[in-house]
Amino acid sequence: MRIDANSWYYSPDHGQLCQVIEAQTLWGETTCRVWLPGRDSVVRIPASRLKPIESAGTTSPEYIAYIAAAARVADALTQDVLLAPIESSVIPLPHQIRALSRAIANDRVRYLLADEVGLGKTIEAGLILRELKLRGLVKRTLVIAPKGLVSQWVAEMRVHFNEHFQLVLPEDIKTLSRISAVSGSEFLVPGSIQQPETRDQEPANPWTMFSQVVVPMDSVKPLDKRRGWSAAQVSEHNRERFEDLLSAGWDLVIVDEAHRLGGSTDQVARFKLGQGLSEAAPYFLMLSATPHQGKTDAFHRLVSLIDAQEFPDISSVTRERVQPHVIRTEKRRAIDADGKPLFKPRRTQLGPVSWEDRHRDQRLLYEAVTEYVREGYNQAMREKRNYIGFLMILMQRLVVSSTSAIKTTLERRLEALEERTTDGHGYTQMELSKEGSESIGVHPWFSPEEWADLDGQEQVDTLLKPRLKVLENERAEVELLLEAAKRCEAQGPDAKAEALLEWIYRLQAEEGDPDLKVLVFTEFVPTQEMLYTFLTERGFEVVCLNGSMDMEERKRVQDAFAKDARILISTDAGGEGLNLQFCHVVINYDIPWNPMRLEQRIGRVDRIGQTFTVRAINFVFEDSVEHRVREVLEEKLAVIFEEFGIDKTGDVLDSAQAGQIFDDLYVEAILNPDVVETKVDEVMKSIQEQARESRQSASVLGSTEDLDPREAQRLLAHPLPAWIETMTVSWLRSRSHELKAMRTEDDGISPGAEIIGKEGPATIWRLTWPDGTVQEGAFTHHSALSPHYSKLGLEEPRVRGLAMRLPPFAPGQPIPVITLPGLAPEIQGFWSLWEISIHVDSALSTQSSSLTRHRRVLPLFLADDGRVFAPTARHIWDQLVVTEPTILRHLDVETSHQAFERLREAAERQGKMIYDELVAAHRERLAREREKGEYAFAARRRAIERIGLPQVRNHRLSLLEQEEERFHEQLGRRTQILPELAPLLLVRVEGNHG
Incomplete structure (x- = not known):
């Protein structure tokens, strides 16, 4: 076969058409340099391997159907059709569809997902993850979440999206490091770590063994120092948990409860973790229902993680600049697929528990423990022994919970007082006492944020581990209290346990459901164990959840509660991440002082999908300090709720603000019962002011627009x-x-x-x-x-x-003549598909998502009378993706070439508008980059100009000026735009004459 330069041939080795640029014969062998448009590359091919374009099979009915359908898929991607809702098992709600649509509309997927509590931010993040994976933009994903939520992330990604994440807990990190250091899998036996992706050669960086990982936030934050550790130990810790993690090549990083990264200063470990995570991947999502907690500096640090250039200083945190980076829906605007309000109303009430005559000893025990707490706390504070003070406060919460809880803790406390040893970290009693007086005031191995994250049982376990220095006469006090607790336990059930039974029967009657499911919350495991025995003995099927259970145990318990179990008793740690929409009754057997804990408990059932009015009953002893505080609190909070037009504590305060305020309130009420109302008034004024400031400052997030349920319906039918x-x-x-x-099937x-x-x-x-x-x-x-x-x-x-990678239609290629069933006889002409694209400087297209949005597909129908019909072009395209055409014949080469030239001229005219839209969108992106860059340079210049030393100031200004020149130079190159018009498919269409 003769090979002509500039002509088109088919290369079976590459599976595509190619154009010969040059043919050279040397010693009887002809070699061609050919251009492969599918790869946009030039290669050398022996002439003997080239075939005529007629051999390409590009004019078969199957090939025509392939190009028509592939171009339709490619065009859908350029038009921001959402793939994840179509490809996932979850059916998204309107606000989740809008969140996904907004996130994918931009080349730089870096956002703060700030929906209010309970709107499904995890689902939104999963949809974005799936969308990016389906578009081929993401392979490796890292999720960072508080420790109580990591199991939920693994479960929800698996259930809703069939995405399998490896959970890496703190105790697994050393194991991972050992695995990465050896070949084989002798370490992969028990525990949470599963088999890595590859076994042939273990990676040096252990975090690269799995492509999708979930890890607790505080297990990977960097340390500056740790008491008792050498600098080498700190460095090794940071390398394994922080540096290796960040250098593992992630495509997408997701941070849940991201407001925790804001920190109190830019030196806090969590903020440093946030900075590292922000730089570790091109795609970055932060999730938080309370991103702006009335603290502009912390919020600035948070949004700077999205884009440090966009937010160089606090003055840059304006509504106009923040809104493009925040995706937020308010509960009051959330609707279901039918346009109805998403959330049902909630009914919360106090359940006062009275001490009957038979409970006299329980009441005396409560009063004795309260007095013990009062005296012990005062003494601990005078002597600056904060450990003892916190333990005293926990004792008060324990006695309110149950006789079993206080008895168990008194036994452990007495054991601690009788032993005079060092604790597990090598600290003596005296050292612990001194440590307890430091400013953190809680525990030397926990930051204040970490301490607040622990539930009551975890705090008790933490404070009872060290052998704390004895307070004066405490041992005798504890012995007396322990005897009293044992007497109470021997006398029969607690007053609250009996009240719980009465409430369950009452609720069954009120709800008209003899099989009513009830979720019972308690702070402490001994109370949980007591209630399990108490209710089981009375014929109820009961299951329990607490923080010591692994993911499989938790799943078994949840499944049992969803099926036959009537009652689930959970601690706060056990309840984290639960989705229990099939239950609508919550009984708070004991009430945590922080009202946000209460909100989180009720939120386990007050979720998307709840079909009943949620009922919450809060138990509290009559004539107790807690009752007095709670009564006044609820009355005052109701006034605040009315003022702000809300109905939940969580809509006013976040846990970080509320925790210390309410802890202090209850402590003050215990120490000075006569001033309860005065103290509550003071706290309420503080809360009211904070709520007002928080609402005002949170307005920077912007309000959300009304949602349209039809978008979800359209997507599902796509x-x-x-x-x-x-x-x-x-x-x-x-x-x-x-x-x-x-005949190239030699390999079978x-x-x-x-x-x-x-x-x-x-x-x-x-x-x-x-x-x-x-x-x-x-x-x-x-x-x-x-x-x-x-x-x-x-x-x-x-x-x-x-x-x-759509192959082009070659000039000179024979054009097939086709017909389609049902095509009107008067339709006579040429139909074609053209890809219109723009090429810019490679510096702009660092992400393949940019390449996707720089092209469009144009269908074109040119009738024999010379007119162009856009509706007919679209109709034929629709038909070709559902019905294979019938090929009647092929036009000769000359006629095909003439038709090609006519169609190209028409495509140039019709495609100009699409080209102009692509250019305008590109220039708009450049304008945003220019504005953002100039703002950042101006902010940095202002900061440098405040430097007092002239030499330093001038040197840094000079460096900044050079950097700014480079920025504008690169931006200038990106203004160079090259258009391209590529033919994908040309056919002659002749209507069906029957």
Whole structure:
């Protein structure tokens, strides 16, 4: 075959058309330099390996159907069609659809997801993750969350998105390091660590063993120092947990409860962790219902993690600058798919518990412990023994919880007082006493934030581990109290346990449900154990959750409660991350002082999907300090709620603000019972002012617009999965025909696609790819799909490549003449598809998402009378993705060439508007970058000009000026735009004459 320069041929080695640039014959062998448009590269090929373009199989019905469907998929991606809702098992709500749409609309997916509590930010993050994966932009994802939420993240990603994350707990990190240091898997036996992705060669960085990881926030934050550790130990700790983590090559980082990264200064470990995470991946999501806690400096630090250039100083934190980076929905605007309000009303009431005559000893025990706490706390504060003070306060909460809880803790306290040893960290009693007087005032191994995250049981366990220095006469006091607790326990059930039983029967009657499910919360495990025995003995099926249970145990308990169990008793740590919409009654057996803890408990059932009015009953002893505080609190809080138009404590305060305020209030009430109302008034004034400031400062987040439920409905009915199916099946079948025609099946591999069955609405395909890979699965989601079948879609690189690398139609290629069923006889003309794109300086297109948004596909129908009909072009395109055409004949080369030139001229005219839109969008992005950069340089210049030393000031200004010049130079290169118009498919269409 003669090879002509500038002509088009087919290269079976590359599976695409190519254009010969140069042909050279040397010693009887002709070698060609050819351009491969699918790769945009030039390669050398022996002339003997080139085939005429007629051999390409590019004019078969299957190939035409492939190009039509693939172009439809590619065009859908450029138009920001959302893939994740179509490809996932979760059915998103309107506000979640809008969150995903906003996130994906920008090249730089770096946002703060700030929906109010209970609106499903985890689902939104999962949708964004899936969207980025389906677009081929993300492979490696890291999730950072508070320790109580990490199991929930693993479970929700698996259930809703079929995404498998490896949970790495603090105790697993050393194991990971050992695994990475050796070959083999002898360490991979028990525990939470599963098999890594690859076994052939373990990576040096242990964090690269898994592509999707969830890790607790405080287990990976960097340390400056730690008492008792050498600098080398601190350095090793930071390398394993912080530096290696950040250098593991993540594509997407998600941080839950991200407001914790703001810190009190820019030196706090959590903020340093945030800075590292922000720089560790191109895509970055922070989740927080309370990102702005009335502290502008902390909020500035938080948003600077999204874009340090956009927010160089506090003055940059304005509503106009913040809003593009924040995605937020308010509960009052949230609706379901039918447009109805998403949340049901809530009914909360106090459940006063009275001491009857038979409970006389319990009441005396309460009063004795309260007096013990009062005296012990005062003595601890005078002697600056903060450990003892915190333990005293916990004793008060324990006696209110149950006789069992106070008795168990008194036994442990007495044991501690009788032993005079060092604690597990090597601290003596005296050292601990001194440590307790330091400013953190809680515990030397916990920051104030970490201490506040612990539930009551965890705080008790922490404070009873060290052998604390004895207070005066405390041992005798504890012995007397312990005897009293044992007497009470021997006399029968607690007053509150009996009240719980009465309330359960009462609620069953009021709700009209003899099988009513009830969620009972307590702070302490001994109370949980006592209630389990008490209720089980009375015929109830009861299950328990607490912080000591692993993920599998928690799942078994939740499943049991969802099925047959009537009552779930949970501690605060056990309840973190629970989704219990099938239950609507919560009884708070003991009330945590921080009202946000109470809000979080009730939030376990007051969630999306709850169909009943939520009922919450808060137990409190009559004539107790706690009762007096609670009564006055609820009365005053109601006034504040009315003023701000809200109905939940969580809508006023976040846990960081509320914790210390209410701890101090209760302590003051215990120490000085006569001043309860005065102290409550003071606290309420403080809360009112904080709420007002918080609401005002939070306005920087902006208000949310009304939602449209129709968008969710449109997405679920989108034909994209059908287009992907047509694209993939048609391409494989066209390749099969091509290889058979060219007799290149020496290896016995025959690509193709065949239907092997149905499962529900899903068609099951067996796909055989040219490399011999065989896949069996369905293109449309079906939740009942057998596990050995795959979900086929754009996440599969082979499938996605079919849409992202569309081969061009070569000039001179014979144009097929086609007809389609139902096509009107008067439709006579040429139909074509053209890809319009712009190319800019490579510095701009650092992400492939940019490349996606720099192209569009234009369908064009040119009638024989010379007119262009856009509706007809779209109609023919619609038909080609659902029906294979019938090829009547092929036009000769000369006629094909003339038609190509006419169509190209028409495409230039019709595509100008699309080109102008692409250019305008590109220039708008550049303008945003320029404005952001100039703002940042101005802020940095102001900061440098405040430097007092002229030499230092001038030197830094000079460096800044050079940096600014480079910035503008790079920006200038990005203004150079090169247009491209590429033909994808040309056919002559002749209407069906019957």
